[in-house]
Amino acid sequence: MTTPKETIENIEKAVSDFYDMAGHMAEHYGNVITRAVSQPTSADDPAASVLTDFSEAMREFGDALGKDPGRIMAAQMDMLKKQQEIYQTTVLKFLGKQSEDIIGPGKADKRFRDGEWTDNPVFDFIKQLYLLQSSSLMEIIRDTDGVSDHAKQKVEYFVRQYINALAPNNFPGLNPEVIRKTLETGGTNLVNGVAQLMKDMDDSVQGALNVAMTDTSAFQVGRNIAVTPGKVVYQNDLMQLIQYTPTTEKTFKRPLLVIPPFINKYYILDLRQENSFLKWLTDQGHTVFCISWVNAGPSLKDKGFDNYMLEGPVAAIDAIEKATGEKEVNAIGYCVGGTLLATTLSYLQKKRRDAIKAATFMATLIDFSMPGEIGVFINETAISALEKQMNVLGYYDGRQMSFSFNTLRENDLFWSFFINNYLMGERPAAFDLLYWNTDSTNLPARMHSYYLRHMYLYNELIEKNALEVDGVKIDIGAVKTPAYFVSAAQDHIALWKATYKGAQVLGGAKNTRFVLGGSGHIAGIVNPPAKNKYGFWTNDKMTADADEWYQGSERHEGSWWTDWQQWVLTQGDMEEVPARQPGDGGLDVIEDAPGRYVRQRIIDVLNK
Numbered sequence: 001m002t003t004p005k006e007t008i009e010n011i012e013k014a015v016s017d018f019y020d021m022a023g024h025m026a027e028h029y030g031n032v033i034t035r036a037v038s039q040p041t042s043a044d045d046p047a048a049s050v051l052t053d054f055s056e057a058m059r060e061f062g063d064a065l066g067k068d069p070g071r072i073m074a075a076q077m078d079m080l081k082k083q084q085e086i087y088q089t090t091v092l093k094f095l096g097k098q099s100e101d102i103i104g105p106g107k108a109d110k111r112f113r114d115g116e117w118t119d120n121p122v123f124d125f126i127k128q129l130y131l132l133q134s135s136s137l138m139e140i141i142r143d144t145d146g147v148s149d150h151a152k153q154k155v156e157y158f159v160r161q162y163i164n165a166l167a168p169n170n171f172p173g174l175n176p177e178v179i180r181k182t183l184e185t186g187g188t189n190l191v192n193g194v195a196q197l198m199k200d201m202d203d204s205v206q207g208a209l210n211v212a213m214t215d216t217s218a219f220q221v222g223r224n225i226a227v228t229p230g231k232v233v234y235q236n237d238l239m240q241l242i243q244y245t246p247t248t249e250k251t252f253k254r255p256l257l258v259i260p261p262f263i264n265k266y267y268i269l270d271l272r273q274e275n276s277f278l279k280w281l282t283d284q285g286h287t288v289f290c291i292s293w294v295n296a297g298p299s300l301k302d303k304g305f306d307n308y309m310l311e312g313p314v315a316a317i318d319a320i321e322k323a324t325g326e327k328e329v330n331a332i333g334y335c336v337g338g339t340l341l342a343t344t345l346s347y348l349q350k351k352r353r354d355a356i357k358a359a360t361f362m363a364t365l366i367d368f369s370m371p372g373e374i375g376v377f378i379n380e381t382a383i384s385a386l387e388k389q390m391n392v393l394g395y396y397d398g399r400q401m402s403f404s405f406n407t408l409r410e411n412d413l414f415w416s417f418f419i420n421n422y423l424m425g426e427r428p429a430a431f432d433l434l435y436w437n438t439d440s441t442n443l444p445a446r447m448h449s450y451y452l453r454h455m456y457l458y459n460e461l462i463e464k465n466a467l468e469v470d471g472v473k474i475d476i477g478a479v480k481t482p483a484y485f486v487s488a489a490q491d492h493i494a495l496w497k498a499t500y501k502g503a504q505v506l507g508g509a510k511n512t513r514f515v516l517g518g519s520g521h522i523a524g525i526v527n528p529p530a531k532n533k534y535g536f537w538t539n540d541k542m543t544a545d546a547d548e549w550y551q552g553s554e555r556h557e558g559s560w561w562t563d564w565q566q567w568v569l570t571q572g573d574m575e576e577v578p579a580r581q582p583g584d585g586g587l588d589v590i591e592d593a594p595g596r597y598v599r600q601r602i603i604d605v606l607n608k
Contacts, residue, residue, distance in 0.1 A: 057154035064146035072140060079136040086128045093121040103131045111169045111411060116176035123176055126168050134163040150375070157376045164410050169419065178423045189425030196421045210403055211417040213438055218430035221439075222594050225432050226267035228279045230288075230593035231582035234319035237294065238303060238311040240595040241319050243587075244278060244288040246579035251287045253577045254357065255320050257329045258290040259313050259337035263401060265439050265598050266292050268526065269334070271432045275528045277561070284565055287580050289320055289329075291337075295600040296442040298394030303444040305343075305451055306470045313344045317355050322586035330358045330568060334525065335494060338364025339455065342506065343467075345481055346474045358571035360484040360564065362525050363494045366476060366502025368459045372495045373408045378456045386452070390445035398440030398602055408492060433522065440602050462505045482511040482571050486536075486560050488524025489516055497546040504542065512542055513567055514549065517560045529559040536560040 065072060082102055089099040101124070105112050112118075117127045141156050168174040172182065172190065181189045200212055219225050230244035258278065260266035269277040269290070281288045291312055296303070303311075313331065321327055333341030338361040348355055365371070371378055390396050406413040420426050428434075460466035465473035485503040487496035496516055503514050517524040518534030527534055537553040556563070568574070583589040 054154050054158045057151040058158070060151045061141065061144065061147050061155045065140070065144050067146060068144070071143065075136060075140050075143075079132060082132055083129065086125060086132065090121050090125040090128075093124065101128055103128050103135065105131060109411070110416070111167060114177050120176065123174075126174060130166075130168050134167075137163060150379075153373075154376050157373070161407060161410060164415060167411075167415070170415055170423075172423050175419065175423060178419070181424050185425070190423070192425035193422035196425070196427075200421070210399055210406070210438065211414055212421055212428050213413070213417050213431070214428050214434035215430040216435060216438065219432060219435045221265075221267065221599050222592075225272065225435070226270050226594040226598060227273070228270050228276055228282070228593065232292075232590040232593060232595040233323055233582055233587040234316070235590060235595075235597070236311050236315060237300065238308060239294060239316070240292045240590070240597045241316050242290045242292055242593045242595060243323060243580075243582040244282050244290070244593070245582060246287065247279075247282045248285045249579055250576040251285050251579045253326065253573065253575050255324050255326055255329050256281060256286040256288050257313065257316055257320060257331045258288065259316075259331060259333040259341050260291060260293070261335040261337045262293040262308060262312075262340075262441065263336055263398070263443060264441055265436060266290055267594060267598060268433075268436050268522065270594075271436065271526070274530065275526055277526060277528075280528060280561060285576065287324065289316060289323075291316055292595050292598045293441065294597045295398075295602060295604075296395050296444045300444045301394035302446050304446040305340075305454075308447055309340060309344050309347060309469060312340060314347070319587060323582075324580055324585055328355060328357050330360070330571065331356045332360040332362065333364060334362040335364060335521075336451070338362060339366060339461070342366050342476055342479070342502075343461065343469060343474055345479045345506075346476055347469055347472050349479060350472045350475075356481055358482045358484070358568055360486070360568070361499070361503070362486050363488055363491055363499065363521055364485070364502065365455075365494050365498055366505055367462045367498060368456050369501065370495050370498035371456055372498065373492050374405070375456075377404060378452070380457070383449070383452050383457060387445075387449050390448060394445055395442040396445065396448045398442050401443075402438065402440045405493070442602060462502070476505050477507065480507045480511060483507070484513050484515070484564055484567050486515045486517055486525070486564065488520050489518055491521040491524060493521045500546040500549065504544075514539070514542060515560050515563060516550070516553065527559045527561070529562050532558050534559070536563065538563065 086102045089102060092099040101118075105127075112127050116123045118124055137159060138156065141152065141159060144152075147155070172178045178189070196212065200209060228244055230242045232240045233243045234241040258266075258269065258281075260269060270279065273279055278288055278290055293312075294300070317329055320329055331341055331344075333339070341356075341359055341361065342364070345356055345359060386396070417428060421428060454460045454467055458466075461474065462476060464475045464477060467474040483503070483506055485499060487494065487499040489496055491499075500514060503512050506512060516537040517527060518536065519527065524534060535555055535557050536559070537550065537555050539549050539553040541549070541552065543549045543552065
């Protein structure tokens with residue numbers, strides 16, 4: 001049994017080792033930042049410009065903090081008091097006595113699940129000390145007055161990245177699982193990890209390390225994902241149009257057009273048969289058409305948002321008429337596909353063309369005043385720098401976007417894989433959703449610039465006649481098309497209260513139904529009824545306030561898909577006709593679904 005003196009020495013050594021590693025990491029981060037900001041060409045580098053913008057937010061925060069020294073002193077004293085309590089309880093644990101932790105990880109924090117973080121007093125001490133100091137720092141940021149909301153959001157994001165990078169489980173000498181693995185394998189895990197790191201670095205872009213999340217060799221588009229039968233019946237520079245093979249003897253006369261986001265591949269709606277939204281739609285008797293966007297290269301540099309509308313949903317509606325003889329469709333837009341759908345509705349109305357009879361918006365922003373966590377990247381400085389880069393390349397590299405989105409959930413989407421791949425030396429498991437997440441899509445320079453500025457930065461889509469697309473002034477408020485909005489309660493990309501604001505803009509919400517699903521941006525939407533998961537909330541009244549809507553809502557078990565089906569059947573003439581086979585109408589079959597466009601990976605596009 002160790003003496004109290006030896007116990008204290010053991011603790012002090014563990015703490016010393018932790019801070020030595022943390023210091024080296026902090027020094028490394030500092031050097032990276034310094035180089036990025038000081039390089040003469042850094043003004044043209046989006047990453048450096050973002051860092052400069054963060055520096056301005058940090059200065060604003062520092063000025064505000066300096067005006068209230070009592071607050072930081074009180075916070076420091078409270079932290080020191082709790083540190084002493086952690087120290088005392090750790091000594092008691094070494095002496096074999098029961099003692100409650102002073103601080104523990106949150107329910108969603110998976111970093112300290114290994115039993116050693118609780119059972120071993122040294123690891124427990126390191127864990128608690130880290131959690132205390134990181135939480136104290138974040139509390140100081142949140143409680144500081146006199147800082148603009150946008151600046152505070154940036155400071156929180158930046159500091160959160162830093163403290164999560166310094167979590168003890170990210171260091172091989174401080175992670176009990178890694179230590180065990182290293183002893184068991186004689187260090188082979190670290191050797192394998194370095195090899196995997198070098199490979200991932202080769203596959204990354206401009207220093208943004210996209211850690212491998214899944215075994216990409218386990219999936220092939222068209223073989224075991226995106227396999228719902230259908231044919232490509234139309235294509236242009238920006239998209240292929242897929243008509244799916246019917247699974248019922250009769251289908252609804254009015255076809256259904258699905259507009260997925262152009263920042264991702266469409267097959268998030270068609271991963272596997274059991275969770276494929278597109279397959280489910282065909283099983284409900286819809287004649288389903290889906291847009292598959294191109295993975296843009298430099299040659300499409302000058303394609304704009306107007307091109308995406310005209311060559312996307314507008315061209316698709318024309319093609320559907322040739323294929324089926326129907327001038328009217330129902331349409332579904334997902335995420336930015338819904339933003340594009342809203343724009344299309346106004347455009348067609350101004351053109352006196354009533355082609356879309358019912359519109360569905362899945363996790364869609366129309367009002368961008370609440371951009372969520374991605375708002376940390378939305379500012380004039382960052383967008384201007386990004387435009388300079390895109391004007392040289394001709395496109396926005398989808399891998400950069402993927403990295404940015406991953407940092408919004410850095411522990412789950414970066415550091416957990418960092419540990420698994422590089423410290424444990426394990427290959428990532430085969431997971432279809434994460435395969436889709438890594439199958440990024442490039443965006444043309446002109447279109448992406450327009451989208452960032454006029455939607456996110458200026459929020460002009462909700463302003464009457466502020467946007468002009470193909471010579472037509474856009475007025476979302478004048479659209480009277482019946483609309484179904486579904487959002488997800490834990491969505492961090494399209495906050496549900498933000499999507500609710502957009503639903504109120506569209507035609508004054510008189511013909512709008514709003515539904516709130518459980519879970520997040522993907523799982524809350526791709527939620528097949530057979531799983532009976534998450535549930536959803538409905539309220540027949542579109543109240544002025546989102547919280548008021550929620551308070552008056554009714555919760556239902558299962559999936560919102562069935563609620564949508566009931567709604568869409570009430571939207572005008574939904575008579576049935578004999579099922580239509582792709583190629584039977586006025587459009588010839590080009591190739592089997594899923595088509596060439598969706599198979600194009602970024603590396604293939606850029607190597608042409």
